[in-house]
Amino acid sequence: xxxxxxxxxxxxxxxxxxxxxxxxxxxxxxxxxxxxxxxxxxxxxxxxxxxxxxxxxxxxxxxxxxxxxxxxxxxxxxxxxxxxxxxxxxxxxxxxxxxxxxxxxxxxxxxxxx
Amino acid sequence: xxxxxxxxxxxxxxxxxxxxxxxxxxxxxxxxxxxxxxxxxxxxxxxxxxxxxxxxxxxxxxxxxxxxxxxxxxxxxxxxxxxxxxxxxxxxxxxxxxxxxxxxxxxxxxxxxxx
Numbered sequence: 001x002x003x004x005x006x007x008x009x010x011x012x013x014x015x016x017x018x019x020x021x022x023x024x025x026x027x028x029x030x031x032x033x034x035x036x037x038x039x040x041x042x043x044x045x046x047x048x049x050x051x052x053x054x055x056x057x058x059x060x061x062x063x064x065x066x067x068x069x070x071x072x073x074x075x076x077x078x079x080x081x082x083x084x085x086x087x088x089x090x091x092x093x094x095x096x097x098x099x100x101x102x103x104x105x106x107x108x109x110x111x112x113x114x
Numbered sequence: 115x116x117x118x119x120x121x122x123x124x125x126x127x128x129x130x131x132x133x134x135x136x137x138x139x140x141x142x143x144x145x146x147x148x149x150x151x152x153x154x155x156x157x158x159x160x161x162x163x164x165x166x167x168x169x170x171x172x173x174x175x176x177x178x179x180x181x182x183x184x185x186x187x188x189x190x191x192x193x194x195x196x197x198x199x200x201x202x203x204x205x206x207x208x209x210x211x212x213x214x215x216x217x218x219x220x221x222x223x224x225x226x227x228x229x
Contacts, residue, residue: 043223091157099170100169100214101162101173102218104156
């Protein structure tokens with residue numbers, strides 16, 4: 001069965017701190033896709049990144065970086081030098097190759113204080 | 115493009131009433147998804163369409179829920195009769211190509227309150 005676990009319910013940091021959001025997934029498929037979405041206070045879900053199971057290269061986009069490790073079934077997300085505007089709920093999600101259904105984790109609420 | 119457009123943004127209705135939520139996907143997108151977000155269950159997929167055809171409705175909670183996509187630019191999610199436990203934020207999303215391989219773009223959601 002497929003499952004996504006985000007063990008951190010809420011994280012609070014002070015601006016300019018680095019923060020890592022954890023994501024652990026379960027799947028029996030060898031081909032699958034992992035996603036991160038951001039849900040700011042305004043409520044909409046904003047796509048951040050997608051990785052497929054064959055691409056374990058880490059990705060960096062500005063202050064954001066993602067660490068995908070198949071050996072530990074993890075797809076962690078790091079924000080460097082956090083800013084108040086990063087305050088949001090962040091969701092990790094999984095899709096297996098035989099379906100277009102996204103299975104979301106429960107989300108991690110990040111609060112960045114000035 | 116204006117993005118995925120959902121209406122209404124907020125809906126308050128009395129138990130037993132019919133509720134219809136509407137969605138206009140991004141033009142050219144061939145996949146449309148309906149999700150529900152609650153505190154208890156998080157984000158869960160209700161149903162999704164490919165080229166206007168329902169592909170997987172296993173997430174629809176019960177027969178009171180129905181969804182249609184009469185054309186490529188419009189979809190509805192109907193609840194009849196509504197119950198207080200249906201209170202949630204309902205999101206519509208669309209994607210170009212297989213949803214597993216591409217990002218889905220979400221609307222701003224409809225916050226439904228059933229009293």
